[in-house]
Amino acid sequence: MKYDLVLLHAPSVYDFRKNSLLAGPISDVVPSSPVFEMYPIGLTSIADYLEQYGLRVKIINIANRMLMSDNFDVEKKLRKIKTRAFGIDLHWLPHAHGSIELAKIVKTLHPETPIMFGGLSSTYYHKELIQYPFIDFVMRGDSTEKLTLLLMNKLETGNTHYADIPNLTWKKGSEIGYNPITYVPKDLDDIDVPGYRYTVRSVFKYRNFLDPLPYNGWLQYPNTALLTARGCTQNCLICGGSREAYDQNCNRNSLALRSPKKLVEDIQFISRFSRAPIFILHDLRQGGREYVDEFFSRLKQLNLKNEMVFELFQYADEDYFRKIEDCVPNYSIEITLETHDEKIRRYNGKFNCTNAKVIDTLNFALKHSCKKIDLFFMVGIPDQTYTSCIENIDFCETIHLACNKDPRIFYFVAPLAPFLDPASPAFEHPEIHGYKKFCYTLEDHRKAITQPSWKHMLSFETKHLTRDDIVNATYESAYKLNDFKLKYGLIDQKGYEEIKAKIEKSQAYIEKIDHILALPEAEQAVPLANLQKEIEELNKYSICGKNELKWEVQKNYANFFSLAMVGLEQLYVEYKNKVKHALSPKLRYQFKLEPERQKIKM
Secondary structure, three states, X not given: OEXXXXXXXXXXXXXXXXXXXXXXXXXXXXXXXXXXXXXXXXHHHHHHHHHHOOOOEEEEEHHHHHHHOOOOXXXXXXXXXXXXXXXXXXXXXHHHHHHHHHHHHHHHHOOOOOEEXXXXXXXXXHHHHXXXXXXXXXXXXXXXXXXXXXXXXXXXXOOOOOOOOOOEEEEEOOEEEEOOOOOOOOEOOOOOOOOHHHHHHHHHHOOOOXXXXXXOOOOOOOOEXXXXXXXXXXXXXXXXXXXXXXXXXXXXXXXXXXXXXXXXHHHHHHHHHEOOOEEEEOOHHHHOHHHHHHHHHHHHOOOOOOOEEEEEOOOOOHHHHHHHHHHOXXXXXXXXXXXXXXXXXXXXXXXXXXXXXXXXXXXXXXXXXXXXXXXXXXXXXXXXXXXXXXXXXXXXXXXXXXXXXOOXXXXXXXXXXXXXXXXXXXXXXXXXXXXXXXXXXXXXXXXXXXXXXXXXXXXXXXXXXXXXXXXHHHHHHHHHHHHHHHHXXXXXXXXHHHHHHHHXXXXXXXXXXXXXXXOOHHHOHHHHHHOHHHHHHHOOOOOOOOOOOOOOOOOOEOOHHHHHHHHHHHHHHHHHHHHHHHHOOOOHHHOOOOOOOOOOOO
């Protein structure tokens, strides 16, 4: 089968099946594993948009296929592919190793086929990426759906004049071009992000449901997510998606919102084939009061059976939860509080309010039928001391007592790891915000992520915390949190013992790996390999229970008939588009893109 574009998602470290890496708690608080096999939702929106114009686009989650089977042969899979171009995401920096290694393999197998990169980290490091001989294009910015179509049109017609495509870094022989970022769309209504219509359709169209699976275990626990905006109103110091980071990296100084009408249409579509929770990414309140009111008004009309999961960036009053309760029967809340320290929160930018207001927010949610609240604390944020890290757990107990020991609150602690986000204020101005950076370039991060323990992967220290301090404070906090959960019956004795044993083993392996790394380099490979199998088990939820992050799901899918009907419906929509393009064969080449913003940054 011939494709126009094949989008590939790489594992964090390409050869993770051979090398021993103690990722520890780095991925404990995300759905994917330490392989970071969950691909960015932008892949689906690109695929969906291009297929609307008659292109054939396939997503292959290489990371997940490798994770699902030790026998999965990447080169065998890639060798058979016939496509006009390959796309590889480098959105999150932990993929710095895997994405580059995958690109090498693809170019070896298909030397004449162009390879393009995209994502926030690709945007930041585009000048380094284009220097690799196996990378031909880097699509920059936060909205590349239309730009990718423009590039695909060029590749199809053989037009090698790339200078007129906004946001594109390109290479033609020895010539390299850095087109300015002038395309910064003001809203998200003319694309589907994520592209769930594409995802369902592709399963039937390409007759392979394994390739596009978002992460390992998705079939058993099929969470879906919707993006409310690109950009952010907040300016958290450690976030590569902060207001300042978006301005610097993507030339964006205002939100691009998906309208309430489109969001609710997306929710309605998902509910036709899935009964799993639907996660609303970002705080809805970024859009303003009218935006929130319209969204809830439209949502109420659906009589939705799915649970909804909402993020909060700041304090929420009782009226907000009353609105949620009024329009959805089941909902949960996620809050990344980061620290108990009000001054640090004020400095860092997240939940800039008093602790009393934090507790009010939680109690308001509980009062108004919230099923579950996930509350996250972090180790390694600006101005945090070792003592302050441990005191986060004392605050968990304060919250628990102030909320009448309600078991609907779930408490988590995790390190800020492995890297500082590029373009975040902390990355750009480390001295001002109390950081010491070990990694600057893309190659620095590529080397760091392959280190055998998460302690040595860390790209930073703070003025108060060394790498050893960050590791030790994380594990000490985890011990204390585990004790707290047992004390109040939030976990049973068996769960307590399992977590305690994993923390103890993790600490022991940190020491073992440190000892091995102290040996001459030639003597390190064998003892590291001997640790691999044991380490694989420790990497799975090393400091929290494996089910604590999951929401209760009574039924994963509406039913197979509904899924099949949705798939056939989407195939019919595509067929109509093909007829339309057949009548107007030049439609794709008449496509024009007007710059959304004239400000130019390089």
